[in-house]
Amino acid sequence: MKAFLQRWGTAYGPPLVVLIVGTLLLEAYVRWTHVPIYLAPRPSDVILTLHRERAYLLAASWSTAKAALVGFGLSAGVGVAIALALASSAWVRRAFYPYTVFFQTVPIIAIAPMLSIWLAPGLKAVAACAFIVSVFPVIANTLAGLIATDPALVDLFRLYGASRTAAMLKLRFPAALPNVFIGLRVAAGLAVIGTVVAEFLVGELGEEQGLGVVIVGASHNGHSDRVFAAVLLASALGLTMFGAVNLVARRVLRNWHASART
Amino acid sequence: MPDPVPAALAGSSVTLRGVRKEFPGGVVAIDPMDLDVAAGEFLAILGPSGCGKSTLLRMISGLERPTAGTVEVHRPSTTGHAGRFDIAYVFQDAHLLPWRTVLSNAAMPLELRGIGRAERQARAADALANVGLGDALARYPNQLSGGMRMRVSLARAMVTDPTLLLLDEPFAALDEITRQRLDEQLRELWQARRMTVIFVTHSTTEAVFLADRAVVMSKRPGRIISDRAVALAPARVGALRGTADFVHETRIVYEALERGEASA
Ligand SMILES: Nc1ncnc2c1ncn2[C@@H]1O[C@H](COP(=O)(O)OP(=O)(O)O)[C@@H](O)[C@H]1O
Ligand SMILES: [Mg+2]
Numbered sequence: 001m002k003a004f005l006q007r008w009g010t011a012y013g014p015p016l017v018v019l020i021v022g023t024l025l026l027e028a029y030v031r032w033t034h035v036p037i038y039l040a041p042r043p044s045d046v047i048l049t050l051h052r053e054r055a056y057l058l059a060a061s062w063s064t065a066k067a068a069l070v071g072f073g074l075s076a077g078v079g080v081a082i083a084l085a086l087a088s089s090a091w092v093r094r095a096f097y098p099y100t101v102f103f104q105t106v107p108i109i110a111i112a113p114m115l116s117i118w119l120a121p122g123l124k125a126v127a128a129c130a131f132i133v134s135v136f137p138v139i140a141n142t143l144a145g146l147i148a149t150d151p152a153l154v155d156l157f158r159l160y161g162a163s164r165t166a167a168m169l170k171l172r173f174p175a176a177l178p179n180v181f182i183g184l185r186v187a188a189g190l191a192v193i194g195t196v197v198a199e200f201l202v203g204e205l206g207e208e209q210g211l212g213v214v215i216v217g218a219s220h221n222g223h224s225d226r227v228f229a230a231v232l233l234a235s236a237l238g239l240t241m242f243g244a245v246n247l248v249a250r251r252v253l254r255n256w257h258a259s260a261r262t
Numbered sequence: 263m264p265d266p267v268p269a270a271l272a273g274s275s276v277t278l279r280g281v282r283k284e285f286p287g288g289v290v291a292i293d294p295m296d297l298d299v300a301a302g303e304f305l306a307i308l309g310p311s312g313c314g315k316s317t318l319l320r321m322i323s324g325l326e327r328p329t330a331g332t333v334e335v336h337r338p339s340t341t342g343h344a345g346r347f348d349i350a351y352v353f354q355d356a357h358l359l360p361w362r363t364v365l366s367n368a369a370m371p372l373e374l375r376g377i378g379r380a381e382r383q384a385r386a387a388d389a390l391a392n393v394g395l396g397d398a399l400a401r402y403p404n405q406l407s408g409g410m411r412m413r414v415s416l417a418r419a420m421v422t423d424p425t426l427l428l429l430d431e432p433f434a435a436l437d438e439i440t441r442q443r444l445d446e447q448l449r450e451l452w453q454a455r456r457m458t459v460i461f462v463t464h465s466t467t468e469a470v471f472l473a474d475r476a477v478v479m480s481k482r483p484g485r486i487i488s489d490r491a492v493a494l495a496p497a498r499v500g501a502l503r504g505t506a507d508f509v510h511e512t513r514i515v516y517e518a519l520e521r522g523e524a525s526a
Contacts, residue, residue: 152357155325159351160374160422170374174361255402256360 038222045225046232053226057214061233064195064210067123068237071130072191076184078131079138086139087146087172088164097143103136108197116202126198126210133194137186145179146172178256181249188245192238211237272456273302273338274348274425276322280331283317291317293483294331301338302456304449306469308515309479310523315462318484319428322460323349338425350419352429356411358403358418364390365399368417375422382421389417393447409440413447420451429461433468442500445472449498466515470508471498478518488518 023043029035030042037045050057082100086093108129116125149172157167199212211230218226276299283292291314299305309315320326321333337348350371358367369386377385390396393413403411412433419427429448433441449472452459463469469476470492478488492511494502502508 150357152353152355153359155320156351156357156371157374158325159323159349160371162374166374170370171359174359177361255404257404 038224041225041228046228049225049229050232053229057211057229057233060209060211060214060230061237063123063208064192064199064212064234065237067126067199067210068130068191068195068241070123070127071194072134072188072241074127074131075135075138075187075191079135079183079187080142080180082135083139083142083146084168084173086143087168093143093147100136100139103132103139106132108133108194109201112198112201115198121202122207125202126195129198130191130194133197134187134190137190138180138183141179141183141186142176145176148179149175178249178253181245181253184245185242185249188241189238192234192241196234272425273300273458275299275301275336276426276458276460277334277336278322278331279334281318281321281328281333282330283314283321283326284329290483292321292328293485295484295486297477297486299458299460301336302458303475304452304459304473305461306473306476307460307462307479308464308466308469308476308519308522309484310481310519311464313479313482313522314484315479316430319351319430319460319462322426323351323428325351335426348424349426349428350422350424352415352419352427352432354431354434356403356408356415358411358414360403362402363399364395364401364403364406364414367403367414368421371418371422386417386421389421390414392420392451393417407440409436409444412436412440412444416444416448416451420455423455423457425457427457427459429459431462431464434464441468442471442503446498446500448472453496466512466519467503467508470494470511470515471503476515478515478522480522487522488515490514 027043030040041049086097086100111132112125112129115128116122119125119128153171153175154167157171162170195210196212196215199210200216201212203210203213204216211234214230215227218224218230276297278295278297280294280296281292282290282294284290295318307315307318317326321328322335324333324335335348359370362370365383365386368390369382372382372385387396387399390399390413393416395410395413395417398406398410403414406414415432419429433444436444445468448459448461459473461469461472463472473492474496475489475491477486479485480487494507494511
């Protein structure tokens with residue numbers, strides 16, 4: 001137990017100290033300089049708002065979480081599937097890989113309103129934005145892992161007459177797992193950002209109002225405390241998803257060499 | 263020890279005629295080369311690095327095609343039991359699958375050949391016991407020492423009961439004591455099974471200890487500059503390394519290797 005507390009302290013102690021000291025400094029600065037509330041809230045106001053409006057903010061967080069999770073799930077599934085397809089042959093890769101970069105470059109601000117017309121406003125359109133914003137790192141990292149398979153093992157599988165499918169399922173895909181998780185970690189954060197941006201743009205048209213909608217409304221009304229409360233909740237959601245991916249990665253890669261688990 | 267396999271079953275013979283390998287870009291790795299390896303022979307190949315030893319092994323295994331000439335591997339006349347597969351390959355590093363246990367790594371070739379789970383696990387456990395890893399079946403590669411990983415690699419090669427075992431500087435990365443122990447183990451495996459072995463190494467002492475015949479290649483493009491029987495009794499134990507005969511044989515191979523390095 002003592003060892004556990006010690007490890008916990010080493011891992012989480014420093015960021016906690018930074019958080020507490022940073023918050024206190026900010027509180028002091030905002031109080032002494034009398035910054036008006038529509039410009040920047042006192043940290044204590046944000047905390048009070050988080051408490052006072054918890055039902056409303058939790059409902060908004062839940063709505064954002066659903067869209068972000070659906071978008072992230074799509075990114076994971078579709079991204080890995082696309083990478084597998086691209087890795088299946090050099091021709092396919094050369095022909096299609098340039099188009100996957102589209103996901104990376106598409107201006108989500110322009111496409112979000114179109115999506116909400118095509119898919120009807122609401123969860124589907126918002127999750128689609130989250131997917132578009134977060135899928136590319138999954139494709140790119142998974143593909144990098146799939147084409148970097150240890151050549152000696154590729155030879156060995158050939159020598160034993162393994163089919164392409166067997167080589168993919170028993171060698172190339174499992175060997176690429178560390179890379180898949182690198183992609184998923186990046187995607188987890190991007191999915192939340194994509195969701196909040198989409199809600200910001202088209203969210204108020206849906207039935208449920210996510211954190212993005214809260215942010216637009218509150219900033220129009222000068223409620224910077226509510227804006228920051230919503231931003232904090234969105235960050236917490238991103239961190240939670242990131243942490244969950246890390247947990248799964250550590251579990252799946254537990255027998256690998258430490259260098260693969262970073 | 264496994265049951266001895268009848269000699270007729272045990273080894274493939276290998277015939278190379280006029281084999282030449284030129285890589286795209288114009289590197290000639292192997293000049294026309296003729297080589298005969300008898301069934302059940304233990305052959306060591308030595309040569310300066312970059313002279314084409316790995317290329318030669320890859321061509322014998324069928325992973326690489328010669329630019330000219332023919333490579334033939336003749337299986338023993340009687341075919342063995344189901345799942346018997348001709349050629350096994352051991353690389354310089356163990357190249358295990360980190361997500362699989364030792365047992366499952368060793369069973370992998372049988373799995374790829376479609377052998378049922380119970381049979382392949384039994385055979386893999388056998389192969390692992392033969393290299394002294396009978397009690398490490400459930401461990402993962404990252405829990406093993408370099409020598410143990412290499413032994414898993416050797417067991418993985420032996421699990422198919424190959425008639426031709428190709429080893430490309432397999433123990434070069436290990437410390438001297440571990441390497442000698444593995445050499446002894448490999449020799450024992452060969453004595454029991456009598457598969458044909460082609461063993462590429464940098465080490466003259468390793469070649470002389472293990473093999474019944476040593477081939478020395480010249481610098482690139484690789485040609486055979488020395489090919490002779492190792493004049494030592496077939497029983498090889500650790501104490502052999504100190505004997506005058508052993509030192510003498512090592513000396514001869516070493517001199518050939520020096521000539522190979524010097525040749526332009
Ligand atoms: N796939 C390849 N493409 C081009 N050149 C190669 C390739 N494989 C090996 N070579 C070259 O052929 C020569 C022999 O290589 P190799 O057989 O690996 O030598 P060795 O195993 O004796 O050290 C080297 O000069 C090497 O650079
Ligand atoms: Mg080599």
